[in-house]
Amino acid sequence: MEQRNVDRRSFLNQLGVVVGGATAATAIPAMNPASAQTPAAPKGNIPDAPLKFGHMTFLTGPGAVLGEPSLKGHILAAEEINAKGGILGKRKIETITADEAAGTDANVKELRRMKLSEKIDMFTGVISSGNTPALGPVAEELSVLTIFVDGCTDFLWDKAVPNPKFAFRITNIQSADGVTCAVAAAQAWPEAKRIAHIHPDYSYGRNAFDHFGLAFSKLVPGTQVVSEGWPKLGTTDFTAHITKAMSSNPDLIVSSVWGGDYVAMYKQALRYGMFNNAKFASTIAFGVAPHAIGKDHPEGVIAGVHANYYFTFPPGNRWPANKIFVEKYYKRWNEYPNFQSDGAYHTLYMYKTAVEKANRLTGGWPEEEAIISQLEGMYFETAAGDLYIRPDNHQGYKDAVTGFSKNVPEYPFQILDPNRMVTIPIRNITAPPHWPKPGHGHNDPTATYNWIKETWPQVA
Amino acid sequence: MTILVIQILNSFFYAAVLFLIAAGLSLIYGVMRIVNLAHGALYALGAYVSAWIVGSAVGHAVEGNLGLAGMLLLLPLGAIAIAAVGALIEPTLLRPLYRRPEEYHLLVTFGLLMILEDVMKFVFGRTPLSAGAIMDRMGSIPVGRLMYPTYNLFVVAVGLAAAIGLWAFIYRTKFGVILRATSQDRRMAAALGINVSRVYVQAFAIGCFMAGLGGAVVVPAQAAVLGLGIEVLILAFVVVVIGGLGSLQGALVGALIVSFVRTAGIQFFPEIELAVLYLIAAAVLLVRPTGLFGRA
């Protein structure tokens, strides 16, 4: 359907973009978080052999700043579940960990070891979007139930595992990052035409670049990319990239640099006056390590959170699941959770819920097939809002969120402005089921890219 | 124009840091013929220690009494700590290996690199550490319509001072003569009453100090993160290869070449920015295996 001459505001309304402190417009009433529910007594005979989970995440290298929260979220959930006797009251969770930083090849080897040698019951974790497309097929070949926490690339389902059986993923799909950031930017700064990009040189950065560019150009006519910078992941000297971006006189600088890299980048950018000369939008800045962002961070920039989860949102007790989760997490680890914590934590509860539901149907410890069929199509409440596991691609979808940076007295670091949060229903910014998957050529874009390209109108 | 000036300044800044690292690497090779693969890790360790010291100072609100100068004076503590680490490493790990072929030197320092990476993780955790307070205090100066961080100029000055100081130290002092003599013929040096073991420890410690200083001055402008050392090691190598193993002038010229090419690469030819650096190194090696300033 061709829609011409649509104005921006009405299309943004169509997308369901909400700005403010409210929860995403979901009709589901607030309920007690899954973690707080007491399950019904299990049916049938449950073995008391412990469940063995493999959790792979970055324990070393620059990625460890994301890996640690993932493991912490996992441990917190496992401790809680075990404290109540384990899953179905009988089976406690044991976790073996593996360092994702050992390299993709070693990770493939390690997953095989975990399944074939350690006989794990479920595999989870994984941060890098370079690794899920490598590990997804391995999970399928080994028939090991896998719930990736992150590694959010669209290509996992678009190309590497187009018909998943054993592999699932809980955090938001990668294309949502770029699109969410673009939607927020188009709404806040529709006058921005000249765009400069600084992205880490790997799939996440490439993906953010593509999707932001496409979505933004649909929403703001006449944009052009005036500069591209591709620092290697792990770079700490951004001065040349910052100068290059500024040299192009951009209206808006877009970045998907994260972690320690981002901390280094924004500090350098401050001293170069980058934030005075152009607007700035990030897909992930505040999502990685909230406490690492200083009070000196510029206010009022789009400081994304991986389209996923931010610990102060929704604020107060408006979404108790989050309040409870943050409190528990802070109590256990003395820091605030990020999207990895949320993902890893709820992965276990989601698994637990699926097992319980399957148990109610079949009794005894359910077959893996039964657990999978419960996971497929599951609606599940997380700290980040409701999560829906799409049965066709096993991807978890929840409404996308981003926001603007702001200093508040309650925290010793900068946070997202609770009154200016941007939420977008996920189904409006991602390719629907049955949308054709892209080809396997090395330059083919994601399904969502094609979908946006073909179905979004060009806003006048 | 403004951009050109800033990119040139950026290059000088990067060159200053690279020089500090490469000079240490080159010095160690020059004196004891050790290619120290752990050098990058020592640089990273310097960054961590300095960031930690400055961070603690700020955290304990000493900051008020300390002032900017005081904080700047805290930075070299990281370098001194690394020198001390070097003084520990040389006698224990390297001394037994001098008679062995160089592949063993590579292997043992490769092992050390892996060990240090994990030690940093163990001691300092996985969250990046920053000493940004210093950079914030120093603010920026206007360059045309844009700004440039004052601190970066300070780093350039440190690099320059280190180059002059090191040169004077090696070519104009008694210790320098002894150092050079030892590097040329350690047996004869010993026979002339030079305590070679001590000279080696000193040389290694100085080399480590330079690496640590590199880390110390870079951390207010960037951040200490895991994996920092691996990134920089290979570039320091390119510097040393272009300039010439064991040559101080070489390290300086190499650092300038690498950082200017890198900046130009980012600005104009990002796809081959890295490849060009390695190609330059390969080309220099091919034409002059001992680098632009090195001797066999």
Add this chain to the structure above:
Amino acid sequence: MAIAATGTSSWRITIVSAIILVILAILPQIVDPYQTVLLTYGLIMAIAALGFNLLLGYTGLLSFGHSAYFGTGAYAVAFIARDLGAHSMELYIVGGMLGTLVVAAIFGFVCVRHTRIFFGILTLALSQVLWSLAFKFFWVTGGTDGIRVPYTNLTLVGGLVDFKGAGSFQRFIYAYYYYVLVLFSISTAILWVITHSPFGKALQAIRDNETRARFVGISVRRYRWIAFMISGIFTGLAGILWVPLNGLTTPDILYWPFSGEIVFMTVLGGFRSFTGPIVGAIAFNYLKTYAIASTEYWQLLLGVVLVILVMALPAGIVGTIARLAAKLRRRTK
């Protein structure tokens, strides 16, 4: 100096090799499938290390850039699979080895002009060029994502064996193990003959004394170049075999630490003996895998092993065993 000194009678070597081969052939029937997977990796890396050692142990050149040939083999396979849509392992091998030959010929031609540390650094720099191209040319190589080469499409032995359908992974593991074992045996045999041929002796002569080698009429640079190419081709073959097992190739295998690993495993086994690299590669493979599995401080563990190895057992596993055996024999005499 087991390589040069003794003209060990070839029938004894044949018998010992046959016994080892039989054991290797039976092993997958006894151990669990995962051990078979690991052993396959080990054998593949053994080919790489054997190839590498033709340069280090026999020609006296320490390459710190052998990742280039491993990676070229691997990427060649990936390109063939993705862009030509071919899935025959034999085609991969031919194509991959041709690709490696080209790269090794060019790099080798440049590198053999130097020796010692300069050779090492030059090989390192050139391998880094490949790495940075694979890394940066995202639209050709997939950047850090790499290129996938799923085993499910693979066919072995000219299409006789394929891995379609359910439960194919188990079939793949076993079939591929034997496939690799055959290639490993052939490679080992070829390299053994090469190292014990007049040409191999010439390489050792060059290693020991370059000047004198010229004065007995050996064109040093050309022989080094040929050795470099052979070395590269076998390391490339390892890369080729490794891709379907790993499922994809990424720039990691072109990056310099991977070259470091090849050196590590060769020295671990002992580069002064023919069998050292084989033992070293298999041992390193187990060591690294279990280090990663057992602790998040696996780098520390590997580093400590490496340091201890260098300090205490410079002759490597095989060298040390040989020395102990010699001592024991002397004592019993």
Add this chain to the structure above:
Amino acid sequence: MTLLETVNLKKYFGDTHAVDDVNLTIAEGEFISVVGPNGAGKTSLCNVISALLVPDSGRIIFRGSDVTHSSVIERVKAGIARSFQLVNLFDDLTAFDNVALAIFSRDGKIRNMAALADHDRAVAVEADTILEQFGLASKRNEIARDLAQGERKLLDVALAYALRPKLLFLDEPTSGVSTRDKDKIMDTIASVVRAEGITAAIIEHDMDVVFKYSNRIVVMHQGAILAEGTPDAIRNNDQVAMILLGSSGPDAFSRKE
């Protein structure tokens, strides 16, 4: 018949005239000695002729063809072989392998990578014969590094000899060995060389050795040829005695230890 001829050969190192306009002729079948004080340019001359150094000017003619710009290997193939003052062996190979290598190379079999070296009977027999000739048969399987200094010297010569050269250049074959070993080594070398009719040129300090074995002696001084002639002629040349010994007189050379 002239085997080797150098025409106005020059090699300078900065101010040092290592080889200064040398016209040297070596006839087939000769056993000549090149003598001279240290720094006279003997080794430099040898290095230029064996292609280890490139001359600054002049020509080298070997068996009628100009080899001035040919490489070491080409000259080896043409038939010029040399030994070294500081022993230059394949230290980690056995004595046998050292010699066998030279034979493989000479026969053009060295390129063969598809056959086992130990299985070549012909080469093995020849190598053993050569070891025998040089009195090294009992050291056949010893690593060159472990041989005694005198044995290493002999092996060095044997290596050059195994190439069956037309011209054998020996750079101080007896330096660094005891007086006792000196004679033994020289006797061995001389007998082998004579038996095969190889033209030999040796560089030597020890005048006893020089007088005893050579047909002709070339005296070098400051890069140039000062004198040449039969042992007797040289023995009675006062200028030579002055330069070599710092004293002259009829019995200058006959003073013994």
Add this chain to the structure above:
Amino acid sequence: MLEVNAIHTYRGPAHILNGVSLRVDKQEVVCLVGRNGAGKTTTIESIMGFLPLRAGRIVFGNEDLTRLAPHERAKRGIGYSPEDCGVFPELSVDDNLMISRWLGDEVSRRRDGTMRPDPQAQAFGVFPEVQGLLQRQGMHLSGGQRKMVAIARAMMLSPSLLLLDEAFEGLAPVVVNRFTEAVMKIKAMGVSILMAESHLASASRIGDRLYVIDRGEIIFHGLPREARTDERVMRALRG
């Protein structure tokens, strides 16, 4: 002054010195004669401390040197000129000499402060030629000049004992005489000398006493003329 007492030294696995004993008195030139590989250099290097002793003792003055590192021995007043001269190629001759001089100064300062003879006068007294070479780089010296610098450098230390390893080797006969004179001058300055030498003739000309070493054992010691008549010596040296 120097007493070497039944030392055993190994190079790697090879047992080189087998109970070597020798003695050097004040103001004496002692030659250690032997054919190549007999153990001369090994003896000198054992005295200098480059090779660890398996057994035996080395006493210098009244002090046991056995466990001291080479640089400690140099500080005790042992000068050394090795076979290859060991002139630092990338230092000027001046710097080469200064290294020795600093040490000498440091030592004399530490010891009771007694004035030592002017090292410069001593060194240049032996080889005045060296004065003209001061600005030259070590690598640009000829073989003979290198030997001169090496000995002059050792003299800068104001040593009481000089170890010369093959000081005459590779020198043209004319130059040898120049060096013989130099050795005599050094002796006249009150410095003892231990020289390793392969030629009995030159050793006899210079040495006050001789030790003859063969296969790591001292087979003779005494006056030069006695050595010429000793059959074992002649057999060992000439065969």
